Amino acid sequence: MKISVSTPSRICLFGEHQDYLNLEVISSAINLRFKAEGSRRDDRIIHVRLSGENINREEIIDLDERIVYENNRDYIKSAINVLMRNGYKLETGFDIFMDSDIPIGKGMCSSTTMVVVFIKVLLELIDHEDKDNPEKIALLGFEAEVTEFNEPGGLMDHYSSAYGGLLHLIFNKEKTVVEPLKTEIPGCFILFDSLEDKQTTKVLASAKYPVLEALEELKEYGINSIRDFIDNEDNLICLEKLSQDKLVKVKANIDNYKILKEAEKMFNTEVDSVKLGELLRRHHRNLRDGLEISTPKIEEILMTAYENGALGGKINGSGGGGCCYVYAYEKDSKKILDKVCAKGYWGVILKQDSGVRVDK
Structure with missing residues (x-):
């Protein structure tokens, strides 16, 4: 049985370049999405195929071997490592196809949405309770994309993509506060x-x-x-x-x-x-x-x-x-x-x- 998931890109309305200063952001999820379709395999291989603007590649990852990064943005592998390190059990392999209508490398959080949707589809395939926890998915995505490679990004993209809608995000050092805004924006x-x-x-x-x-x-x-x-x-x-x-x-x-x-x-x-x-x-x-x-x-x-x-x-x-x-x-x-x-x-x-x- 296949399962299809997707996650949105975002626009930052206010607070650009302020999330990493532990300040605040107002963002809106938009209808450009990264999609993933996954199914279970009988072996321990995760076979990922990616398609989209300037993307056409595949990765084959053996869960019985040490997963080694080939570059500083090896996010598919880092997501798997982060999940396993945090105690999520990937007991079988999976076939996963991913594609996107989000502009790549253009400030539209294409890498974040790829990581978030990949984590989402894996959590769905192993039927873990965190599959319906947007905050957990956002934090796992941040760990896989930013913390794992010591990059300078903030949390806005991960929360905006995982939660969706119009959000007021307050980035305290201890915890990110998520406030959905219900106001309709005309125009x-x-x-x-x-x-x-x-x-x-x-x-x-x-x-x-x-x-x-x-x-x-x-x-x-x-x-x-x-x-x-x-x-x-x-x-x-x-x-x-x-x-x-x-x-x-x-x-x-x-x-x-x-x-x-x-x-x-x-x-x-x-x-x-x-x-x-x-x-x-x-x-x-x-x-x-x-x-x-x-x-x-x-x-x-x-x-x-x-x-x-x-x-x-x-x-x-x-x-x-x-x-x-x-x-x-x-x-x-x-x-x-x-x-x-x-x-x-x-x-x-x-x-x-x-x-x-x-x-x-």
């Missing part, structure tokens, strides 16, 4: 691919480590988090202690945290479309000018969309290329899509979607 989001590949880990490191180093330097002044500048504005004077490069990045993160709190307040009442667009534009300016993760092509896409009615937009994911999205009224969405795509870019109108699930 729609339109995703665009800049057709530029990016080096996720390199961009993450250039945006992440200077801020972490700055916070470490400011500890002697009682600063431990970006929140400290919001809770007590007298702390802003401590920014004078930082080098110019770190100062710019910290200031961008301070304003982005303020933007998220404004958006959170709005999402808990009623969404004002114009205000939402303004907050997205402001968030993107901080990502572009402060963290320096935008590109000329991303800017061309956003400007073209604004000229044709888009209310706001931002880069999506770690940046340095990849995808961006805009927010617009439904009536303007087709025109915006056509005008941007006429310049040679790929785009799609998005819908909000559910989290990791069994499809059949």
Whole structure:
């Protein structure tokens, strides 16, 4: 008997580059999904075939042999190792076919969704109770993708994919708090691919480590988090202690945290479309000018969309290329899509979607 599962990609509305600072994120799952179909074998071989954009490969893993990584992103093998290390019993082999309609290497968490859906299908095939636990699946995915290879990513993608819907995620050091947001967002989001590949880990490191180093330097002044500048504005004077490069990045993160709190307040009442667009534009300016993760092509896409009615937009994911999205009224969405795509870019109108699930 075969079982089919899938998990969604996401857009980050607010809090980009803040999950690894133990701050907050507002994200939405979208209807671009990574799918997996699995069935049990009579031997101890896990045979995985992957298909999709720029993916066409297979892996054969013998559970009776030590699983050795061939590279630092060997996520299929790391997921199996993490599951077995955490006590999940893989007593037989499996045939697993995976495919995706998510843009690869474009800031759309394609690697995270691959890991999450692979863990989901394995838990379903061994009929473990954690198969219906989105938090457990998210944490196992993070361990397999980030912790196992000491990469600089955060938890946003794993939680967003596993839970689905519109989420407010609070990344405390002790535990991630998941708050589903029930507010309906009027209008729609339109995703665009800049057709530029990016080096996720390199961009993450250039945006992440200077801020972490700055916070470490400011500890002697009682600063431990970006929140400290919001809770007590007298702390802003401590920014004078930082080098110019770190100062710019910290200031961008301070304003982005303020933007998220404004958006959170709005999402808990009623969404004002114009205000939402303004907050997205402001968030993107901080990502572009402060963290320096935008590109000329991303800017061309956003400007073209604004000229044709888009209310706001931002880069999506770690940046340095990849995808961006805009927010617009439904009536303007087709025109915006056509005008941007006429310049040679790929785009799609998005819908909000559910989290990791069994499809059949």
